Amino acid sequence: MRLVPTKMITPEMTLAKPVYYNENIILNTGINNLYSFKKRLADLGINYVYINDEKSEGIIVNDIIRDETRQKSRGIIKETFSDIVLNKETNLKVIKNIITELIDDILNAEIIMSNLVDIKSYDSYTFEHSVNVAVLSILIAKSMDYNYNQLLQVGIGAILHDIGKILVPQDLIQKSCQLTEEEFNIVKEHVHLGYDYLTDRGKINPISRLIVLSHHERNDGSGYPQGLTADAIHRYAKITAIADVFDALTSDRIYRQRWSIRETVTYLLSNTDQFEYDIVNNFVKKVALYPNGTLVLLNNGWKAIVRSQNYGLPERPVIRVVEYETGQKIVNPPEINLLDEPELIIDNTYF
Ligand SMILES: [Fe+2]
Numbered sequence: 001m002r003l004v005p006t007k008m009i010t011p012e013m014t015l016a017k018p019v020y021y022n023e024n025i026i027l028n029t030g031i032n033n034l035y036s037f038k039k040r041l042a043d044l045g046i047n048y049v050y051i052n053d054e055k056s057e058g059i060i061v062n063d064i065i066r067d068e069t070r071q072k073s074r075g076i077i078k079e080t081f082s083d084i085v086l087n088k089e090t091n092l093k094v095i096k097n098i099i100t101e102l103i104d105d106i107l108n109a110e111i112i113m114s115n116l117v118d119i120k121s122y123d124s125y126t127f128e129h130s131v132n133v134a135v136l137s138i139l140i141a142k143s144m145d146y147n148y149n150q151l152l153q154v155g156i157g158a159i160l161h162d163i164g165k166i167l168v169p170q171d172l173i174q175k176s177c178q179l180t181e182e183e184f185n186i187v188k189e190h191v192h193l194g195y196d197y198l199t200d201r202g203k204i205n206p207i208s209r210l211i212v213l214s215h216h217e218r219n220d221g222s223g224y225p226q227g228l229t230a231d232a233i234h235r236y237a238k239i240t241a242i243a244d245v246f247d248a249l250t251s252d253r254i255y256r257q258r259w260s261i262r263e264t265v266t267y268l269l270s271n272t273d274q275f276e277y278d279i280v281n282n283f284v285k286k287v288a289l290y291p292n293g294t295l296v297l298l299n300n301g302w303k304a305i306v307r308s309q310n311y312g313l314p315e316r317p318v319i320r321v322v323e324y325e326t327g328q329k330i331v332n333p334p335e336i337n338l339l340d341e342p343e344l345i346i347d348n349t350y351f
Helices: 034-043 067-085 092-108 125-143 148-159 163-167 181-188 190-202 206-214 235-249 261-269 277-284
Strands: 002-005 019-021 024-027 048-052 295-298 303-308 318-323 335-337 346-349
Touching: 002 295, 024 034, 034 048, 067 092, 067 125, 067 163, 092 125, 092 148, 125 148, 125 235, 125 277, 148 206, 148 235, 163 190, 181 190, 190 206, 206 235, 235 261, 235 277, 261 277, 295 318
Parallel strands: none
Antiparallel strands: 002 048, 019 024, 295 303, 295 346, 303 318, 318 335
16 A cells, blocks of 8 residues: 555555545445546545555555544534634533544554645645544553543644634635735634633543643744743643644644645644653654555655554664666565664655
8 A cells, every 4th residue: 555646656556445525434445447537536635645566565554543434523513613613612521532532543553653744635735634632642642651531632722722612703714825924924823712602512521621722832932923932831722732733833824835744843843842852752752753554755766555564763764665766666665664774764755
């Protein structure tokens, strides 16, 4: 299995994971006329799919949570957003139950370095982002040995972190270009709006609510709404801030292409004036810089697909070479553990 951009789908590829749109499966695993859906997928804003082909045979891409749990979570957060529009009380029980399911999936996953990038469509970005921020925040909290109740508090706050965005004029949220300063100031209000809503109607525990209010605060005081500095920011909000930035930067948006995981990790590690160093450091140990199934370019010009990970050494996975620098196709692709070949370096990912 491997990940390919939708525009690079070729006739010999079959679908390796279902494609969802608005919580419904629109294409199921194994369909072999995937090529004929290429345009439709692109039109729906689905820019990547997992496929099977000869080159990627036997490569396993593990998920940190089950597909069903991810879809269920998306549906629930979507419903929660629409409850707010209808001025209904947030159903804490449902939120709590889904966070419990996410935690159970994460605790059961035996993945040491994970593929943490979720494929999102433009239309349902906010819901998919909310779920991924919850997953990443729970994962970070787990890596810091938080107990179950703490994971629950972090998860609830993280999945609701941007809930106030539904109370901001939607044309600003959907805008496809950079916001003006005035518009950005309106969008910034989402933290207060979400916090106030949950205080009045949500019956959410105060620490989870604090995540909603403080996830844009930064250690150096450059964040909002209060411009708090390091010690004044709750640790849960610092965790969610890192998860939020990681997921936003590694996602395609209408106005910019996604950053690679390596660029994003470098960004977080080099901005420790804003993000808490020990939390970032704990997190990046869990992240596969080049997840299984990623197409990479080596410093000698070879193209390869990442086959598996070496724990603790995210720069040096095991790879399967699929094309030499001459463009010559390979009949029996060799697999190389980059731990054994120090002169070979991954220069870049292809997408
Ligand atoms: Fe936010």
